[in-house]
Amino acid sequence: MVKICGIGAGYVGGPTMAVVALKCPSIEVAVVDISHSRISAWNSKNLPIYEPGLEEVVKQCRGKNLFFSTDVEKHVYEADIIFVSVNTPTKARGLGAGKAADLTYWESAARMIADVSQSNKIVVEKSTVPVRTAEAIGRILAHNSKKGIKYQILSNPEFLSEGTAIQDLLDPDRVLIGGNDGPEGHEAIQKLKDIYANWVPEDRIITTNLWSAELSKLADNAFLAQRISSINAMSALCEATSAEVSQVSHALSKNTKIGPKFLNASVGFGGSCFQKDILNLVYICESNGLVEVANYWKEVIKVNDYQKSRFVNRVVTSMFNTVSGKKIAVLGFAFKKDTSDTRKTPAIDVCKGLLGDGACLSIYDPQVSEEQIQKDLSMNNVEWDYPIHLQPMSSTTVKQVNVVSDAYEATKDAHGICILTEWDEFKAIDYQRVFDNMQKPAFVFDGRNILNVDKLRETGFIVYSIGRPLDLWQNMPQQA
Numbered sequence: 001m002v003k004i005c006g007i008g009a010g011y012v013g014g015p016t017m018a019v020v021a022l023k024c025p026s027i028e029v030a031v032v033d034i035s036h037s038r039i040s041a042w043n044s045k046n047l048p049i050y051e052p053g054l055e056e057v058v059k060q061c062r063g064k065n066l067f068f069s070t071d072v073e074k075h076v077y078e079a080d081i082i083f084v085s086v087n088t089p090t091k092a093r094g095l096g097a098g099k100a101a102d103l104t105y106w107e108s109a110a111r112m113i114a115d116v117s118q119s120n121k122i123v124v125e126k127s128t129v130p131v132r133t134a135e136a137i138g139r140i141l142a143h144n145s146k147k148g149i150k151y152q153i154l155s156n157p158e159f160l161s162e163g164t165a166i167q168d169l170l171d172p173d174r175v176l177i178g179g180n181d182g183p184e185g186h187e188a189i190q191k192l193k194d195i196y197a198n199w200v201p202e203d204r205i206i207t208t209n210l211w212s213a214e215l216s217k218l219a220d221n222a223f224l225a226q227r228i229s230s231i232n233a234m235s236a237l238c239e240a241t242s243a244e245v246s247q248v249s250h251a252l253s254k255n256t257k258i259g260p261k262f263l264n265a266s267v268g269f270g271g272s273c274f275q276k277d278i279l280n281l282v283y284i285c286e287s288n289g290l291v292e293v294a295n296y297w298k299e300v301i302k303v304n305d306y307q308k309s310r311f312v313n314r315v316v317t318s319m320f321n322t323v324s325g326k327k328i329a330v331l332g333f334a335f336k337k338d339t340s341d342t343r344k345t346p347a348i349d350v351c352k353g354l355l356g357d358g359a360c361l362s363i364y365d366p367q368v369s370e371e372q373i374q375k376d377l378s379m380n381n382v383e384w385d386y387p388i389h390l391q392p393m394s395s396t397t398v399k400q401v402n403v404v405s406d407a408y409e410a411t412k413d414a415h416g417i418c419i420l421t422e423w424d425e426f427k428a429i430d431y432q433r434v435f436d437n438m439q440k441p442a443f444v445f446d447g448r449n450i451l452n453v454d455k456l457r458e459t460g461f462i463v464y465s466i467g468r469p470l471d472l473w474q475n476m477p478q479q480a
C-alpha cells in the first residue's frame with residue numbers, strides 16, 4: 001500500500017489530503033501538524049475550518065484511509081510521498097521584510113524529513129513558495145540525508161479557492177506537476193500523475209520543469225488579483241461618470257479574449273494568497289534587478305488599498321463627514337462568502353478605518369467567531385491559532401466593537417449598514433424591517449454589489465454600491 005504523509009493540516013493541506021484519500025481508497029493518507037488543537041479538531045465533530053462538502057468527505061474516509069495525527073516524525077518515516085502544505089507567511093523582519101516569503105516552517109519541515117527518513121522519498125511542494133525554493137530544499141535534504149537516501153522534489157501547487165475547495169479538488173481545471181529533468185525526476189512525476197489519474201482526466205494534468213510550476217502559482221494569483229484591481233479601478237471611474245460597473249464588466253465578460261471570471265467590482269480583494277503572493281513576486285523581481293516589473297505588480301496592491309480607503313471615505317463623507325459615535329452595522333467579515341477565513345479580509349481595513357473616525361461597529365458574520373473578529377481588529381496580524389489570552393487588546397478598539405449573532409440585531413438603531421462579504425443570506429434580509437428599526441436618514445453601503453439598489457432606494461435608504469451611479473445626495477461637492 002502506498003503511504004502518503006501530508007505535513008500541515010490547514011486550509012490547503014486538510015481539504016487536499018482528504019480528497020486524495022476519498023479518491024484513492026488503496027492509499028493510506030496521514031495528515032500531520034505540530035498544532036495539537038488543530039489535529040484534535042480534525043479528529044472531532046467540529047472541523048477547524050468551514051468549507052462546503054468537507055465534513056462529508058472527512059466523515060467518509062477518517063479512520064479508514066485518512067488519519068490526522070501530531071506524530072509528525074512517525075508518519076514521515078513511513079511515507080513514500082510527502083506533501084508539504086505548511087504556512088509561508090510574508091517575512092515580518094530582516095532581509096525582504098514585508099515582501100519576501102518566510103520559509104522558516106518549510107525549512108524546519110525539510111530538516112525534519114532529512115532527520116527521520118530511512119528510505120527514498122518524493123517531497124511535494126504544495127504550499128506556494130518563491131520560484132527556485134525546490135533548489136534550496138533539495139540542498140537541505142541532500143546535505144542532511146542519511147547515507148544512500150535519495151529525494152525527488154516536485155512542485156504541485158494548489159489552485160483551490162476557499163469556499164469551493166472540495167469542488168475545485170474534485171474537478172480541477174488543471175493539475176500542475178513540475179519536476180527535475182532526467183529519469184529519476186520523470187519517474188517521480190509519473191508517480192504523482194498516477195495518483196491524480198484516479199479522478200482527473202489525463203489531459204488536465206500538465207507537467208513542466210520545477211521552476212515553471214513554482215512561478216506559475218505566483219503568476220496565477222497575480223493575474224487574478226490584477227483583474228480585480230483593474231475592474232475596481234474602473235469602478236472609481238464609473239462613479240465619477242455615471243457609468244455602471246456591472247454593465248462594463250458584463251460587456252468585458254462577453255469578450256472571449258477576456259471572459260467572465262474575476263470581474264466583480266468589490267470593496268477589495270482579500271484572502272491569504274493574493275497580497276502575499278504579489279509581494280513575494282515583487283521581491284523576487286527586485287532581487288533580480290527588475291525594478292519596473294516589481295513596480296508594475298506593486299500597483300495591483302496599491303489599487304486594492306485605494307479601493308478599501310475609498311470605501312471608508314465614501315461612508316464617512318456620505319454621513320455628513322463624520323461617523324463619530326454613530327452605530328454602523330457591518331454585515332460580513334470573512335474575506336469572501338462560504339468561508340470562515342478572515343486572513344487579509346478587506347473588512348479589517350474598512351472596520352479599522354471606520355473605528356479611526358470614531359464609529360461604533362456592530363458586526364455580524366454567519367461563520368466568523370467573535371474571538372476572531374476582536375483579534376483581527378485589536379492587533380497587527382497574527383496567526384489564527386495564537387493563544388487568545390496572550391494577545392494585546394486595545395481597550396478603546398474593543399469597546400467600539402460589538403459582535404452580534406444576527407443581521408437584525410446588528411442593524412437595530414444603526415445609522416448605516418456596510419456589506420463587506422457577499423453571503424447569500426444578506427440578499428434575503430427583510431430590508432423594510434431593517435429600515436424601520438434604523439436611525440434616519442438610513443444608509444446602505446454595499447461593498448459587494450449584491451443588493452437591489454432600486455428597491456432599497458424605494459424603501460427609503462440612501463444607497464452606495466461600488467461603481468454604480470450615486471444617489472443625488474452623495475453627489476454633493478464635498479463627497480469622496
Ligand code: UDX
Pocket residue numbers: none
Ligand atoms: C483589437 C481588439 O482585439 C478588437 O476587439 C478591437 O475591435 C480592435 O482592437 P486588433 O488591434 O486588430 O484588435 O488586434 P489584436 O488581435 O487585439 O492584437 C493587438 C495587439 O496585441 C497586436 O500587436 C498583437 O500582436 C498583440 N497581442 C495580442 C499580443 O502581443 N499577445 C496576445 O496574446 C494577443
Ligand code: UDX
Pocket residue numbers: 158159160161162163221224228261262263264265266267268269270271272273274335336337
Ligand atoms: C485564490 C485563487 O483564486 C486560487 O486559485 C488560489 O489557489 C488561492 O487564492 P481564494 O483566496 O480562496 O483563491 O479566493 P478567490 O475566490 O480567488 O477570491 C480572492 C478575493 O478576491 C476575495 O476577497 C474575493 O471576494 C475577491 N474577488 C474575487 C473580488 O473582489 N472580485 C472577483 O471578481 C473575484
Ligand code: ADP
Pocket residue numbers: 007008009010011012013032033034035038072085086087088105106108109127272
Ligand atoms: P494554508 O492556508 O497554506 O493551508 P495554514 O496556516 O492554514 O496555511 O496551515 C499551515 C499548517 O502547517 C498550520 O496548521 C501549521 O501548524 C502547520 N505547520 C507549520 N510548520 C509545520 C511543521 N514543521 N510540521 C508540521 N506542521 C507544520
